[in-house]
Amino acid sequence: MPFHRAIPESKPPEKSSGGLSAYIEAEKLLHLVFVLPAAVFIGWAVGWWAGNRLHQTWMEFAGIILGSIAGLYYVIQTAITAEKKSRLKDSAQNESGNGSRENHG
Numbered sequence: 001m002p003f004h005r006a007i008p009e010s011k012p013p014e015k016s017s018g019g020l021s022a023y024i025e026a027e028k029l030l031h032l033v034f035v036l037p038a039a040v041f042i043g044w045a046v047g048w049w050a051g052n053r054l055h056q057t058w059m060e061f062a063g064i065i066l067g068s069i070a071g072l073y074y075v076i077q078t079a080i081t082a083e084k085k086s087r088l089k090d091s092a093q094n095e096s097g098n099g100s101r102e103n104h105g
Contacts, residue, residue, distance in 0.1 A: 028082070029078075029082060032075050032078055032079070035071055035074055035075060036068075036071035036072065036075055037071075038071070039067045039068070039070050039071030039074070040064060040067040040068050040071060041067070042067055043063040043064050043065070043066050043067020043068065043070065044060060044063050044064045044067060045063070046063050046067075047059045047060040047061070047062055047063020047064060047066075048060050048063065050063070
C-alpha cells in the first residue's frame with residue numbers, strides 16, 4: 001500500500017535561535033508585572049483630575065476601579081494568547097518526525 005504523507009502546515013513552525021528566544025518570551029511576559037499597577041495609577045490620576053474639575057469625590061474611586069478592570073483584562077488576554085502559542089508550539093514539536101502511517105486498503 002502506498003504511504004501518504006501528511007499535508008504540511010501552510011507556515012512552518014518558527015525555529016528558536018537558542019537562548020535568545022527564551023529571553024524574548026520572558027520579556028514579553030515580564031511587562032505584565034507593570035501593566036496592572038500602571039493601569040490602576042492612570043485610572044486614579046484621570047479620576048482625580050476629573051473629580052477636581054467637576055467637583056465630584058467619587059470619580060477617583062471610579063477611576064481606580066476602571067483602571068483595575070482594564071489592567072486585568074489586558075493581563076488575562078495576554079496570558080490566554082501566550083497559552084495558545086505555547087500549546088501550538090508544543091503540538092508542532094510533538095508532531096514533527098511522527099508521520100502518520102496509515103494503511104489504506
